[in-house]
Amino acid sequence: MNKLKRSNKILEVxxxxxKDFKSWQNAFLNISAKPRNKYDIIKPRDAKKLTLRNFNKxxxxxxxxxxxxxxxxxxxFLRDGTMVGHVSIMDVSRGIFQNAYLGYSLMNSHxxxxxxxxxxxxxxxxxxxxxxxxxxxxxxxxxxTRSIALAKSVGLRREGFSKKRLFxxxxxxxxxxxxxxxxxxxxxxxxx
Numbered sequence: 008m009n010k011l012k013r014s015n016k017i018l019e020v021x022x023x024x025x026k027d028f029k030s031w032q033n034a035f036l037n038i039s040a041k042p043r044n045k046y047d048i049i050k051p052r053d054a055k056k057l058t059l060r061n062f063n064k065x066x067x068x069x070x071x072x073x074x075x076x077x078x079x080x081x082x083x084f085l086r087d088g089t090m091v092g093h094v095s096i097m098d099v100s101r102g103i104f105q106n107a108y109l110g111y112s113l114m115n116s117h118x119x120x121x122x123x124x125x126x127x128x129x130x131x132x133x134x135x136x137x138x139x140x141x142x143x144x145x146x147x148x149x150x151x152t153r154s155i156a157l158a159k160s161v162g163l164r165r166e167g168f169s170k171k172r173l174f175x176x177x178x179x180x181x182x183x184x185x186x187x188x189x190x191x192x193x194x195x196x197x198x199x
Contacts, residue, residue: 010137011079013129018122019084020094020129022073023066027082027090032057034090038114044153076101079138083113083126091117094130096138105141105189105196107134111157118153127161135189141196142189146172146182158185 012021023031035052072078079096092113099107109130113123134140145163147154163185171179189196 011073011081011133013132014086015125017086018125018129019086020081020126020133021084022069022080023082025063025066027084027088028059028062030084030088030090031062031082034114038116044151076138079133081126081130081133083122085122090114091122092126094126096130096134096140096143099138099140101198103198105139105198107138107140107143109134109143109145111145111154123157124160127157131161131187131192135187135192135194135196139194139196140189141198143187145185147185148175148180149183155183155185161187162191163187 012019014020035057036054038051069078069080072080077099079099081094081096082090083092083094084090092111094112095110097108097110109127111123111127111130113126131143134143144166145154145158146169147158149155149168164187165183166186167184169182169184172182173180
């Protein structure tokens, strides 16, 4: 069993595998809903780029990033194999930090079903228990109320505000930082 995997009766969060090609391809080919807001970032992709070759390149890059302990990308799948989104633990910093950033996004046809909340809970569990991180931060634009509600619902707390922190959609955007610590997951981390 892959230790970087979590599941329940409905949902599975895990690194992408070879068997996920068709689900990955279909997820991006079949996006029909128009963006629901400016934060709705998953868009249809050009069918010519959704090839097995490109999927295998992605798998290779993900494996290298995990091996380098830098970036962990996970697919969010329904138990029937349907891909509904992804969640990431990014920019892992070790040493005295033991910190990473959290990113998440769902295809908008799957919004409002609790999948995002469960996927983020699974990702935090992996971050603290498997990756042994002390701190996980989510940087969210202040007007992204859906993402803020999700962060709060899984126990992340607002910690700060950063002016013009991220370059998004062609300009520098402010973010609000939401944070969870390993102690809140009953995991004590001591850097070695």
